[in-house]
Amino acid sequence: NTELTTILEISKVLTTSFDLEENLNAVMNILSKRLDMQRGCVFLMDPISNELRIVAAHGLTKEAIKRGKYRIGEGIVGSVMQNGSMMFVPNIGKEPRFLNKTGARPEKCGVSFLCMPIKLKDESMGVIGVDRIYTEEHGNVDDDIRVLDIVASLIAQFVKLWKMFVTTENECNLLRRQLKQIYSIPNVIGESKKFKAVLKTVEKIASTDTTVLLLGESGTGKELIAKTIHYQSHRMNGPFVAVNVAVLPENLIEAELFGVEKGAFTGATTQRKGRFEYAKGGTIFLDEIAELPMSLQAKLLRVLQEKTFERLGSSETIKADVRVIAATNKNLIEEVRKGNFREDLYYRLSIINIKLPPLRERGDDVLL
Missing domain, CATH: 3.30.450.40 (GAF domain)
Structure with a gap:
């Protein structure tokens, strides 16, 4: 007809x-x-x-x-x-x-x-x-x-x-421009010499796609720096996906990060994307990376090396078009020595290593 x-x-x-x-x-x-x-x-x-x-x-x-x-x-x-x-x-x-x-x-x-x-x-x-x-x-x-x-x-x-x-x-583009302005280097408040050195490094590496490791005590502004890197990069129009590894149950971390295929385990009634898929074209921020189980460190290493991964229960390879920024308040070198963290993963994560000074060393910033 x-x-x-x-x-x-x-x-x-x-x-x-x-x-x-x-x-x-x-x-x-x-x-x-x-x-x-x-x-x-x-x-x-x-x-x-x-x-x-x-x-x-x-x-x-x-x-x-x-x-x-x-x-x-x-x-x-x-x-x-x-x-x-x-x-x-x-x-x-x-x-x-x-x-x-x-x-x-x-x-x-x-x-x-x-x-x-x-x-x-x-x-x-x-x-x-x-x-x-x-x-x-x-x-x-x-x-x-x-x-x-x-x-x-x-x-x-x-x-x-x-x-x-x-x-x-149009609303999204306006919001992106506002976020770029909010997380611009001049708008990140910090007057101490050590923090200014951090911002100078951020300004240099923001435009690259290199993996970044942020080190510093809790409350030093690691997520703020991660967002600043993202919104000053060419990936600013993509998503910024933040994941606190420490708060995820160990048996769900793999599904949460990489997604799960329908029927992969009891209760997996539908296919579900992971955080790496949601971060496509943007940045994923892995906070408390030292808490990542050893069983998953090899999978993250592959993502960093090959830029690919599979959902849990699937053999389909997915391209990881994402920049990885990780953060921890632990001494990762010490964790490697103890056998809690893979040495090869540490070196992959710390291509650019930014140490944020503790608040006690930033007296002027605390007053601000």
Whole structure:
């Protein structure tokens, strides 16, 4: 069935991405191929000019698209937007309200025009207009109206989701800029010489992807420094995922860090991502790294060496696109000597080693 195939193809196109123009142009191309549409346009309201403007079209030049602007109530397109109801013009050559503002129809006689509002509930968003030539042997107006009504509804839902996506994306970008400012070097308060030396090191290494080990007593600001490194790096648009290894039950640490496959153990009823997957494109901060069980230290070492890992209970290899920053308040060299921490993992973690001075050595900072 051509109609069902058309609707299915359009549904798939509108769920591939949030690229407004690309998706809507693909919709118009499908209508052209499947329903013998001669020309077609999707008009959406421009919030700035308060006019209907063409955002996607088939069979029109770029110049014609630029000319396709309508005020609400102007012509067939503007009237459909104003009234919120479909209009069918059997012959545009005999319809004075058909303004042909695009100039794309020099020969108007014999061309029919279907114009359908794009609306979701009571919210009108725009209009879809289609040129069609009907003959006794070819084409059925009622069938085309039914299909176009469904297509307009699908477009309305897509446009609504697109608007929400754009709003959310803008808010996220604003938040990222604010976080970058908050965690900028000048905004990290510290006047002692030792802490200024720490910030100088942070400024040098933030732009790299090198693993960092933060050493220092509790309360010295290790997570603050980790966030500063992240938000001053090229990964600032990615997530910052903080994990306190010490508070995780030993039997759940592997699943928490690397994820778990459905059926991997009793109670694993669904597949679940781990923190390394959630940190994709960003930074993972492993606090209290000295508490990581020996059984998992080899797996973390592999992540650092090979940049890959597997979920618990799965053989599928996942790429670890993440920067690792670890922290501890213990003497890791001493932990290596005691046999509590792998020496090779220690050297992998401490490619860049930043020691935060204790508060008792930062008298000026405590006063701040």
